[in-house]
Amino acid sequence: MPTMQAMQYRRYGDPGQIVPAELPRPAARPGQILVRVAASAVNPIDWKLHSGRFRLVMPVKMPSVPGFDIAGEVVEVGAQVSRFHCGDRVYAMLDNRTGGASAEYAAVGESAAARIPGNIEPQQAAAIPLAGLTAVQALRHCAGLAAGQRVLIVGASGGVGHFAVQIAKALGAHVTGVCSTPNVELVQGLGADRVLDYKNQSVFATDLPYDVVFDTVVKTRFKPFLSVMTYRAVYVSTLPNAVLLARSFLLPLYSKRRIKPIIVKPNGEDLQYLSGLVEQGRLQPVIARILPLMELASAHATSQRERTAGKIVIAISG
Numbered sequence: 414m415p416t417m418q419a420m421q422y423r424r425y426g427d428p429g430q431i432v433p434a435e436l437p438r439p440a441a442r443p444g445q446i447l448v449r450v451a452a453s454a455v456n457p458i459d460w461k462l463h464s465g466r467f468r469l470v471m472p473v474k475m476p477s478v479p480g481f482d483i484a485g486e487v488v489e490v491g492a493q494v495s496r497f498h499c500g501d502r503v504y505a506m507l508d509n510r511t512g513g514a515s516a517e518y519a520a521v522g523e524s525a526a527a528r529i530p531g532n533i534e535p536q537q538a539a540a541i542p543l544a545g546l547t548a549v550q551a552l553r554h555c556a557g558l559a560a561g562q563r564v565l566i567v568g569a570s571g572g573v574g575h576f577a578v579q580i581a582k583a584l585g586a587h588v589t590g591v592c593s594t595p596n597v598e599l600v601q602g603l604g605a606d607r608v609l610d611y612k613n614q615s616v617f618a619t620d621l622p623y624d625v626v627f628d629t630v631v632k633t634r635f636k637p638f639l640s641v642m643t644y645r646a647v648y649v650s651t652l653p654n655a656v657l658l659a660r661s662f663l664l665p666l667y668s669k670r671r672i673k674p675i676i677v678k679p680n681g682e683d684l685q686y687l688s689g690l691v692e693q694g695r696l697q698p699v700i701a702r703i704l705p706l707m708e709l710a711s712a713h714a715t716s717q718r719e720r721t722a723g724k725i726v727i728a729i730s731g
């Protein structure tokens with residue numbers, strides 16, 4: 414049986430649990446493609462899932478290979494696959510519950526994949542799927558952000574936030590980004606019309622209210638945002654806690670405003686939309702660091718500090 418190199422959590426815990434492993438190479442099942450993974454990227458859900466904090470609602474069968482983002486080359490196509498062929502350069506967010514991207518090969522449904530834009534390399538493409546899909550699904554599908562609307566993006570320098578700023582600009586919105594002092598220039602460079610440095614300014618300082626608030630970090634309570642939201646504004650959160658979920662049901666009883674939690678879903682069409690923006694030069698991943706697969710534990714530990722501007726990419730095969 415052919416094997417592959419991978420990194421896996423031995424058991425629930427911190428990134429110290431990550432060890433190298435030689436595992437059986439997966440095969441493409443019907444509807445799937447098998448990808449030789451050139452690069453992956455780290456998302457907070459990777460270490461959160463494997464820490465065990467969600468084990469009651471999202472259990473992980475240990476040992477487990479973390480990671481959802483892949484970019485690489487198709488090496489095998491399963492039955493009923495029609496869009497991809499061996500040799501195609503593709504990227505995807507893996508369409509299973511726990512991941513598997515920190516490995517030399519990964520199988521994914523063809524409906525979750527898209528071709529890598531011709532103007533970027535796999536290491537850049539790997540930075541996009543989960544975080545980029547979260548941003549596009551939050552802004553387009555949850556909030557219905559339209560040209561001319563005003564949007565506040567909290568966490569504008571992070572993995573999700575830096576894509577959200579660029580997507581909102583591409584949609585024609587007026588963008589205010591919130592970040593810390595060292596990242597102000599970065600967020601301006603992404604195209605934000607206004608940047609609020611939350612270390613020195615209030616996030617709630619604005620002359621005009623926002624049509625959309627996209628909170629990607631959720632360190633601030635929801636209530637104060639009401640004072641800067643228009644009559645029909647939508648608030649989208651990447652961390653739907655119980656209090657926020659309860660509010661999302663209660664708010665429509667007395668207001669036209671809405672709270673919409675986002676749970677990102679693998680989606681090849683949304684990824685194709687992002688590819689279009691990349692090809693037009695309107696979307697570019699910011700890559701904070703590129704680390705080899707063997708240093709995945711260090712990458713997860715860095716992500717846990719919640720100070721990464723842009724994405725940490727994991728280089729896997731040449």
Ligand SMILES: NC(=O)c1ccc[n+]([C@@H]2O[C@H](COP(=O)([O-])OP(=O)(O)OC[C@H]3O[C@@H](n4cnc5c(N)ncnc54)[C@H](OP(=O)(O)O)[C@@H]3O)[C@@H](O)[C@H]2O)c1
Pocket residue numbers: 456457458461543544547567568569570571572573574591592593594596611629630632650651652653675676677716719720721722723
């Ligand atoms: N529900 C879903 O489907 C979904 C999908 C993707 C992500 N998420 C969640 O969304 C969150 C963000 O994900 P991510 O990938 O963007 O994470 P990330 O890349 O680790 O975000 C790091 C950023 O957070 C910012 N930050 C940290 N503390 C902050 C604060 N107090 N106020 C404002 N910004 C702060 C930092 O910016 P500064 O240094 O500039 O402050 C840093 O750039 C994570 O909790 C993740 O698990 C959920």
